[in-house]
Amino acid sequence: MGDDPVGLLDVLLGLAxxxxxxxALTARRRMGAVVSFLVLGVxxxxxxxxxxxxxxxxxxxxxxxxxxxxxxxxxxxxxPPAARPPGAVPGAVPGAGARAGVSGALAAVLLGAGLGTAFxxxxxxxxxxxxxxxxxxxRMDVAGVEHPVSAVLLNFRSYDTLLxxxxxxxxxxSVTATLGEERPRHPAPAARAATLVxxxxxxxxxxxxxxxWVLFAGSDxxxxxxxxxxxxxxxxxxxxxxxxxxxxxxGRLLRVALVVGPAAFLVVAAGGLxxxxxxxxxxxxxxxxxxxxxxxxxxxxxGVALTVVFLALGRGRVSPP
Amino acid sequence: MTAGLLLELLSAVLVVAxxxxxxxxxxxxxxxxxxxxxxxxxxxxxxLGLGLVVLGLVLQAGSxxxxxxxxxxxxxxxPASAVVAHLMSRGGGLSAAGSAADGPxxxxxxxxxxx
Numbered sequence: 001m002g003d004d005p006v007g008l009l010d011v012l013l014g015l016a017x018x019x020x021x022x023x024a025l026t027a028r029r030r031m032g033a034v035v036s037f038l039v040l041g042v043x044x045x046x047x048x049x050x051x052x053x054x055x056x057x058x059x060x061x062x063x064x065x066x067x068x069x070x071x072x073x074x075x076x077x078x079x080p081p082a083a084r085p086p087g088a089v090p091g092a093v094p095g096a097g098a099r100a101g102v103s104g105a106l107a108a109v110l111l112g113a114g115l116g117t118a119f120x121x122x123x124x125x126x127x128x129x130x131x132x133x134x135x136x137x138x139r140m141d142v143a144g145v146e147h148p149v150s151a152v153l154l155n156f157r158s159y160d161t162l163l164x165x166x167x168x169x170x171x172x173x174s175v176t177a178t179l180g181e182e183r184p185r186h187p188a189p190a191a192r193a194a195t196l197v198x199x200x201x202x203x204x205x206x207x208x209x210x211x212x213w214v215l216f217a218g219s220d221x222x223x224x225x226x227x228x229x230x231x232x233x234x235x236x237x238x239x240x241x242x243x244x245x246x247x248x249x250x251g252r253l254l255r256v257a258l259v260v261g262p263a264a265f266l267v268v269a270a271g272g273l274x275x276x277x278x279x280x281x282x283x284x285x286x287x288x289x290x291x292x293x294x295x296x297x298x299x300x301x302x303g304v305a306l307t308v309v310f311l312a313l314g315r316g317r318v319s320p321p
Numbered sequence: 322m323t324a325g326l327l328l329e330l331l332s333a334v335l336v337v338a339x340x341x342x343x344x345x346x347x348x349x350x351x352x353x354x355x356x357x358x359x360x361x362x363x364x365x366x367x368x369l370g371l372g373l374v375v376l377g378l379v380l381q382a383g384s385x386x387x388x389x390x391x392x393x394x395x396x397x398x399x400p401a402s403a404v405v406a407h408l409m410s411r412g413g414g415l416s417a418a419g420s421a422a423d424g425p426x427x428x429x430x431x432x433x434x435x436x
Binding site for chain 1: 397400401404407408411
C-alpha cells in the first residue's frame with residue numbers, strides 16, 4: 001500500500017488533514033475545536049494507512065482519537081464554561097494575528113524543506129527496499145516474532161519502547177500526585193441511566209476481548225501492546241462511565257497493575273544483561289516467549305495508566321457537593 | 322461478464338451507495354434545526370451507510386475471518402450509536418433522571434451525572 005504512486009485521493013486527504021488542523025486551532029467554541037481534533041485524528045489514521053503504516057494508524061486511532069479525545073470531551077463538557085461570550089473573537093490580543101502569520105509561514109517553510117528532502121531522498125534511492133527495511137527484514141529469523149514492526153519495537157529497539165513506557169509511567173505519577181488524594185467515588189449504578197449501564201455491561205467484555213486479540217495479533221500483523229492498552233483503557237473508562245469501574249477499594253490493585261508492565265520489562269532487560277552481557281539482549285530461543293510475556297504485562301499497565309489519567313483528571317474537577 | 326467482475330461491480334455499487342447515505346446523513350446534520358432531528362438523521366442514515374459499506378467490503382474480503390471481522394464492526398457500531406443517541410437526546414446527562422431541558426454543558430448536570 002505504501003508503494004502506490006501518490007494519487008488524487010492522497011492529495012485530497014493531505015489537504016483535508018491541513019484543513020482539519022486549521023479548524024481545530026481557529027474554532028470559536030471549545031467543543032468545535034475538540035470535534036475538529038477528533039476528525040483530524042481519524043483523517044490522520046487514514047493517512048497513515050495510505051502511507052503503508054497500519055501500526056501507526058492503529059495507535060493514532062486508539063490513543064490519539066480514542067483516549068485523548070475522551071479526555072478532551074470530558075474536559076470541555078465537565079469543566080467550567082468559557083467566560084467569554086461566544087461572539088467575541090478568541091485570542092483578541094494585539095499583534096496576535098501577525099505572530100500567528102509569522103509562525104505559520106515559518107512552519108510551512110520548515111515543513112516544505114523537510115518534505116522536499118524526503119522526496120528527493122526517496123527518488124534518489126529508487127524502488128528497491130533500502131535503508132533500514134532491508135536490514136530489519138534480513139534479521140527477522142532471530143527476532144522471535146513474525147511482524148517486522150513488533151520486532152523493531154520489542155527486540156531490535158526495545159530500549160526506546162522501555163523509555164516510552166517509563167515516560168508514560170512518570171506522566172501518570174505526576175497527574176496523580178498533583179491532583180491529590182483520590183476522592184471517594186460512589187459508584188451507584190442505580191443512579192445511572194439503565195440503557196447506559198446495560199450497554200457498558202455488554203460492551204466491556206467485548207472490548208477486553210478485542211484488546212486481547214489486538215495484543216496477540218501483534219506477533220504477525222499490526223497490533224501490539226500500545227494499541228491493546230488503549231482499547232483496554234477504553235473498556236475501563238466505559239465501565240467507569242456506567243459506575244461499574246475501579247473504585248476506591250481497588251487502589252492497590254490499580255497500583256500493582258500500573259507497575260507490573262515496566263517492572264517486567266526491566267526484569268527482562270536485566271536478565272539480558274546477566275545472560276548475554278548486554279542490557280536488553282534477547283536470546284533468539286527465548287525471544288518469542290519473552291516478547292509475548294512482556295507485551296501482555298505492558299498492555300495491562302498501559303491500559304491502567306491511561307485509565308488512571310482519565311479518572312484522576314475527572315475527579316480533580318468534580319466539585320464537592 | 323465473469324463472476325469476479327460481477328462481484329467487484331456489486332461491491333463498488335454497495336460502497337458508493339453507503340457513502341451516499343453518509344452524505345445524506347451529514348447533510349441532515351448540517352441543515353436540520355435542532356438536536357433531536359439531527360440525531361434522527363445521523364443514526365439512521367449513518368448506520369445504514371456503514372452497513373452498506375461493510376457489505377461491499379465483505380464481498381471483497383479475502384477470507385471468511387476477515388468478512389466476519391467486518392460484520393462485527395458493523396454490529397458493534399450500531400448499539401454504540403444507538404445508546405449514544407439515546408443518551409444525547411435525553412439531555413446529555415448520564416443520570417437516570419436525565420432532564421430534557423438541560424444541555425450537555427451545564428456544570429451542575431455534568432457534576433451530578435459524573436460524580
